[in-house]
Amino acid sequence: MRTRRLALMQAVAALLPLLSAMPPAARASQAPAHKVASAHKTTKPATMTLIDVQGYRRVLEKYRGKPVMVNFWATWCEPCRYEFPMIVELTREYAPKGLAVFGVNLDSDADMHVARNFLAKNQPPFPSYRQKSGIDVDAFYHGVNPAWTGTMPQTIFYDRSGRIAGYFFGGQSREAFEQAIRTILASPEAAPGSH
DSSP states (O other): OHHHHHHHHHHHHHHHHHHSSSHHHHHTTOOHHHHHHHHSSSOOOOEEEEEEEEHHEEEEETTTTTEEEEEEEEEHHHHHHHHHHHHHHHHHHGGGTTOEEEEOOOEEEEEHHHHHHHHHHHSSSSEEEEEOEEEEEEEEHHHHHOOOOOOSSSSEEEEEEEOEEEESSSOOOHHHHHHOOOOOOOOOOOTOOOO
């Protein structure tokens, strides 16, 4: 046992000069796996507050006076999954110019682990809410946008007074999004007390 310990100590002593000569990045790649894993930031599971039509209106009211883009998405919706990273990029670009953004997820309770993983992967810089289970979805769609029949994705653009300035049903190009965003950013300031 003592011989093994001595041999191990000699081996470590022989490697120390080599390790200290390595650049820090190379030393990190040689670290034990458990130490490397702990060096990476862990992402907390995304939480999404449940909302119904009244809850949606309350969230929207918090942004009164700002141009707002709201994206309705679900992981079962292929165009939603495709355009979501673009919406994340657009938010990072236009939020500093005054755009407010939030998302509303329409996945079922059974798919929440998939939705949370999707959010963790995409890291949106805006809050995400979730449609309450068990509510009348047609009433929700109509209460959010009278023209909406459930086609996904849907993105609604609100002017500074909180009125719908435009909306998209189905996936759209980046150019179409940018044009809609620029339009609501250019909308006049809401007059005090206007609804």
